[in-house]
Amino acid sequence: MTQLFEEELHKKIKILNETTWESKVKKPKIIKWLDNFKTQEEKSHALFLLSNFMYFGNIQIRQLLISLYRDLFKYPAVEKIRLGNDNTTDISFINEQFVIAQKKTRFIGLGNASESGAHLLYWFRQENGLSVDLFPDSSGIFNFESGETLTLKEMDVDHYVLFDDFCGSGRQACTYSDEIVTKIKAINPNIRVSCLMLFATKKGKERVVKKSKFDFVDAVVELDDSFKCFDSNSRYFQNCPDHIDKEFMKKICMEYCEPLVRSVWVKEGFEGEKLEKMVQGTTLGFGDCQLLIGFYHNTPNNTLPIIWYDEKEETWFPIFKRFNKIYNS
Incomplete structure (x- = not known):
């Protein structure tokens, strides 16, 4: 049997x-x-x-990137525009205001430029037909002026979207909140900072909501405890x-x-x-x-x-290999 x-x-x-x-x-x-x-x-x-x-795979991830932009960024932005204008249904007006709002938004990978969040931003831009101007270059979002004064490079930006592919424990997003979001809010507390993810465990997402300084946290796919x-x-x-x-x-x-x-x-x-x-x-x-x-x-x-697992220290053959982060060369 x-x-x-x-x-x-x-x-x-x-x-x-x-x-x-x-x-x-x-x-x-x-x-x-x-x-x-x-x-x-x-x-x-x-x-x-x-x-x-x-x-x-490749196709599924690209579709999820489209869903993330549409469901977690565009639809909420459009709803905000409508609510702020007497629940208007004027499509031309809504589209015009959305273009203005999007131009004041910047999408940033959660983590450094070599990690998966930043890596997937390339596909995210492609799949959603977004301008490269919405993605800060490798020099970052801050200016380090004389002394310890910290300023934002683009003073007209009012919404930063931090993007990641996966949130498991929520630890990385909370750490990045402490390192980046705190600095943004110290410069201008009115700037909105969102954390959007393709996948998140329910507990990981709840941790980010409770312990981070993000204004908005959401994921396209949420994994409850039944996936544990x-x-x-x-x-x-x-x-x-x-x-x-x-x-x-x-x-x-x-x-x-x-x-x-x-x-x-x-x-x-x-x-x-x-x-x-x-x-x-x-x-x-x-x-x-x-x-x-x-x-x-x-x-x-x-x-x-x-x-x-696929490390030299232990003999083990992986079925779906992980490429671990290397912090010390």
Whole structure:
């Protein structure tokens, strides 16, 4: 029965690979990934997890970039224009005012220029037919004048949109809020600063809303706790075969992922209690997100490490590789 079940999983994965996964996971690669695991029972459970992996390719990401601009930026801006003008339905007037509002907006990648948020801004501009003038160049948005005086390079801009592809724990967005939004608000508290994302976990988004200084936070796709692999309401283990056991799969992940993430944090210079705390909070994905999600350009570290780990310190073959950030050369 188990063999028949695994054959069905391979068929499902083959269809996913041909239709959604951009042919990135063919059978030889799957077999090599399964060889990371010791027993046939472990391999069967791992294959089940893989069959539930959500991958967003080139086409899907481009469509989501269109949705982000339309649903999270344009529609709210148009609604604001209407409400500020006696609920007008004058299309010509609304379009004229929207063009004016957009010209006073700047889109910025959340993180530095080499990270995924900034990387996707190129496609975001293309897909939505936006002017390059709406995207600040590499010199940033601030002027550093004599002494410690900080000013904005463009004084007529009244809305900054910080953009990212994914929010897992919410930590990065909150950090960027402390570093950037605080400075903008100190110069001019009337400037609106938004944080828009393609994907966000529900808890990550809630953290950004509560703990950051953004005026508006939203995501195109919000992942609730059912996307958390081992949550009590996990969608992955509902109506699954009797021989697939969630607690057994969690035990496997804890066993294999612990040394993988430990090697990442040791490499980053963590040790002692700080190391143990980092390992504990990231064994099943950064922020304990326990996700099964990946994108054409990268796999977030909030996904289970058995999916993406590919570091020299531990021998592990990834199925959807992650390109980790390197902070120290």
